[in-house]
Amino acid sequence: MEHQDKIKIAQEVLRLRLSQILVNDRYKKGDFKVPIHLALGHEAIAVAVSAIMEGKDQLVLTHRNIHYNLARAGSLKGELDEYYLKPQGLARGLLGSMNLDNDNRGVVYSSSILGNNLPVAAGLSLGNKVKSQESIVIVVTGDGAIEEGSFYESLVFLKSNGLSELIIIENNQWSLATRIEERRCPIDLAKFADSLGVRYEIFSSNNPFEYISKLADYRQWSLSNKAPVCVEVQLTTLGHWRMKTDGYPEGKFINYHAGPAPDVDSQKDYIFTSTKEDVVFVLREHFKKEEIEAMADRILSQLQKEIA
Template identity: 35%
Template sequence: MNVPTTAELQDLYYRMLRIRRAEEAIAARYAEQHMRCPTHLCIGEEAIAVGVCAHLTESDKVFSNHRGHGHYLAKGGSLVGLIAELYGLAAGCCGGRGGSMHLSDLSAGFIASTPIVGGTVPVAAGYAWGEQRRNSNNVVVVFFGDGCFEEGVLHETMNFAVLKNLPLVMVCENNQYSVMTPLYERQPARDIYQIAAAHGLQAVSGDGNKVEHVHALAENAIAAARDGEGPQFLELHTHRWPEHCGPNEDDELGYRMPGELLAWKQRCPLLYSGRALADAGVGAEVLLEIEQQVGAEIAEAFAEALAGPAPVLASMERHVYV
């Protein structure tokens, strides 16, 4: 298993921190009531998006789900475009039409996120089939949660992907919960990745909060898919800190076991990477510089996004098909 260099780990840390601080800024501003769309934040899960997307080229493609901000930013989507989209502004990545759960940035290779559980999975497979038929050497990555594993379309897609030997990487972010229902109340006691392996995919499981571990697993999976070895499956264990939908924490509701959220916070991806960088000799002043850089970048992005215009009424007729 390849280990990121110190320079690579520092870049991964920056990318994770950028997602974390962007999500925290969205949460802090949400109560202002100007973002008129539901938000599903990925705080606590940043290592998966960053570790996987680190190995993708601009021409590789990504599909996502309702909790897609991190995937979008990790693939190179515009931060200004994301923020403007949340506010329904014309500079949004979808012109203000989609909001938090409908993101797209074709220039970055981020094709689509949608709120329908499993909705992008067969579309990603179809896109991968198209890439294969074009002999493009591109791979397609689709992110989804453990709840998606209960959707029939996921299993149908795995079957088709293996049948056609598609250049598809399926990334299951197993955060243990579907809304407020824990995994053990929804699925039998078995490993998700082993079911994927039974479908014929090359499948592995790993710690989704250690970005260097995700980075290594993703490197192998993406290389294998690109080299014609067929679809790959990564089950990466993590945990979302906020409520399922919204800007707040909801641990007081009691659907988690006592102390569960705290235990996962102690396994924070940024804490892990910060310690690894310290062990590699990177000083605290470097991490502070990264923090300041990210803070300035996010403040500038909000200012630029909010200074932009609202969509004009005539634009409602665009992208409408009968």
């Protein structure tokens, strides 16, 4: 990948991170009536998905859609206005946060009901087949929604009918406030997909450059082979906080699910952890610290002007 291309991708990652931090600032002030699910830590896959979309490709999202919508819209203002339910919002103030879509940019449906979007995406893929349209449907789901029957049903339908589709499974290990091991037996997605003859791939590096390159290949493979591809993305939803109780004087770990993240602030660092769990930290493997800081300063300034 050319260095200039890498810079653009890094800038996109930073734009998504800083945009969410600015949303969070306003959320903490009580600006929004609609419930927002931030996706701090999910930026790499969102940037990658947006980067590989072509022509009439369609993206189908969940209630946690802020990162993809920011990536597709290319700006913060429309999304912010939607959260304020203003007529100039991305969806004219009619959809709010959890159902936010943006048809003009290929985001055709977002569902707040766990697993609901998977059959709708399968129907879109079926529509592409009927129309003989060479475009792909990309549907995003999570480790919670794969517990729903609609995940199984949709995969069986896609495979049975020779439909192209990318199924992105954001696995953050949590559903609301329960970890996987607190709510169910393990699901081996590789074996599960294999049992249906569905191709399975896994992402865990949080490296947006690698994700873009591989996803573009999977997109082409899916179209050429008329078959779905499951892509599990292991990631961490950042923005956790600690709640002090009698039993936890040092503070009990609260995983971020929705609402304002109390400890996230535009006056603080936009890198949350010095591990690969944080895509901005991963960027440091590709750019000098000063380069990242300069990019971030410039983007933050642009965003603040945009929404002033």
